[in-house]
Amino acid sequence: MMSRSTIRIAPHLIRPALIVSLSVMLTLVLPGGCADTGAGSAGTVEKVFGKTGLSPGEFSYPRAIAVSPVDGCVFVVDKTARIQRFSADGDYEHQWRMPEYVNGKPTGLFVDSQNRVWVADTHYFRVMLFDRDGKELRRFGSQGEGPGQFVFPCAVTLSRDGIVYVGEYGGNDRISRFTQEGKYLDSIADKSTGDGWLERPAGLVFDENDQLWVADACHHRICLYGKDGKFQRAFGTAGDGPGQFNYPYGLALESGGTILVADRGNNRISRFQRDGTWVASWGTAGRAEGQIAQPWGVAVSASGGIYCLDSWNNRVQLIDW
């Protein structure tokens, strides 16, 4: 009886044991160096500010960053619904919390030329305006799919002539235009625009010609819209190769004419020419200084430094790149 059992059990014990040992060793040893997607080009980390936590100067999954064009201050909003202000050097200055945040937290931030902070209050279907110290100045928007209404507004910016552009997702997936008083003007980039239709326009930024660049996150591309709101062109495809994207969430323009994209899924910041030519990428996945994880945003300082919103690591890295 025992010899019959012996014949039956032998291959079930020895081989699996060897396979398991080998698999565990391979899993633990081999992939360690395989995490990087795309070569990270040289860039120096000048400063890191913020760390995990709920105290002033700390973050809990920050999701949007904006730089004031007036004094260079950096504003960051995180998943505690706090908007924190830092100096251009990353020193904590001030914070305030959104008036309501139980339903969800904001994901869009913009600072205008009057140093006012515009917030896409995503889960409350509205846009809010604060002064730089957090005093509420205005709010507009309501839930719905009609003209001027929002489903989930996720990005906000102002054009050079002062029109408010609000990107939204979750059903509407369009960019609506308002006056600064909140009067609805029109919408662009909705489903009727064919190739120019956006899905989760997560980053909005105007260039010097008043053309609108949009991080079309769910289509894994960057789109350009003319001053008239018409779709011009797009670049980028889904993937992890050079010039490809995996949910690009943040967008910034550099003074030299290049575009920076926070590529959340690929854990990197990519630089492009305006014609869509890939120039370089910075960052590899990780939690050490110089490594990033799930960057939701990117912004450029007055001196040309790059603020990388390193969301999963709850910090901002200021890069000279």
Place this chain on the structure above:
Amino acid sequence: MKRIIAFQFARVAGWLVLAMSVGLVLVATVIEAAPGPLPDQSVWPTPRLWGYFRTTIAMASTATVLALFIAIPFTAVMAGIRHGRHRRVLTALIIMPLVTMPSIHAYAWMLLATRKDGMAAAILGAIGWNAPGAQWMQAAVVLASWLWPIPALILSAAFRHMGRQGYQLARLDAACLSAFLRGALPLMRAPLIAAVAATFILAATDATIPPLMGATEIWSVEMLAVAAAASSHTRPIGYVFWQAWPMLALIITLALAAIPGIRKIASWGDELEAADTGTLTAAPGRAWYSACVLAGVIAFFPLCVFLTEFGSAREETGRALMTAMTTYRTHGLATLLVAALTGVLALAASLGVIADSDDRPWTRAFGKLAFAAVLITAILPPEIIGTALAATLTRICDPRSWNIYDCTPWAWMSALLSRFGVICLVVARLTNRRVPVSLLNHAQLEGATVPARIALVRLPFIWRPIAMAALLTACLAMSEIGASVLTQPVRFFGGCLAVQVDMQMHYGRQSETTVLAAIMFTPAVVAALVGAAWPRPRTQA
């Protein structure tokens, strides 16, 4: 001799695995929680958190009641099934929703309720499904549709061991369901309490369904945020523990209340199921067919919703499939690898707790200790497990160089083992008791040593159920989110697919998310096949 050496090797590997995963979680938690709350931390939760606690209790209680409401008729039907194969088919259908990723249930309901046209959305709208303030009720319904297999499976097993006689007596003058409720259920009170406790604990600690259904002020969701911010404290695990203590206290109370039921369930391993021989050939009745159809509808409901989405936009679905395959290929491979290894490690761990009555005392003691430890981690909220592993390994791993936390999925696998390893260990212990004593005595008389008796006599009887349980563990591991989100390695070649899918349900493109959700349905199908082919341990030579 080779077999015995291989078994000893696997057993020691199992002990090491348990020590480095479950042991690490428990030791780290005890060390950090024992000194009490942090200096700046209030033990008594704020009124806001108490509000969250109340909402969660209401939601979990409603989900538990609804789950029982669904499960009891199925149990009654199972009670009437005499053919083993018919029972296994129904069991397979019942088990599917439980192994389906919880977010998938929620996403399917969300798609259905938010369709701009369609009868289902109109009906849901008419019954007030989308009414403001009803979100926690929606979450409770979805939680029930995910968790109802727990009471169904426990009660149907309890019926076979405890309730059959009462049922047969009551059946003399009552209908099937009535006889079950009045005749069998009172005899199965202890397993019923255990089923209620398990359902409630899982409903109260799930942090994926409520946010998707729009439910706010949910304890588990808040705890996930607490866990995410914990690393800024000197004792991260202590911080999370002392924030989560009211829910932990409730869970422990329920677990204590469930102990008599668990003991009953454990004792079923000592006896044979009189009528579960799988050889009776009574033809299935209408009740069986109806139950199969209903269970199938519940099990395949999410997939059906996704398929109708695909049907309305075929071209878009093709593109979405290609993009999803491109974007999430590495996550899928990493998740598959980690889930498979978790199953294998759970299998090795289960060998570590298989003991013989003549084993060395310390071996048996270690087996019992390991079993108790796995039972405890199985009921811990995933946030505590995740924080314990992440915080401990973060401290000892230098992020600038290769390390086990950032570059390997060890923390992730440990978290999965801590949550689901219990399945393999329970099956191992229960089936271990069924090995015929006569065979063991015979082997002893022939001079077989203890390891030889386990390797040569016990394992041939029990390895198939344990292997199946390991497969089930791997299926569950593929869908886990709560602990995976805190422990997935940043520098491994891929992350957790379930976490990505869950994230895309909130932020992503609907067509891609639907494709991914459909792909994530695969483990449930595999689990159903396991359920259908579930082997009975051999009870005679």
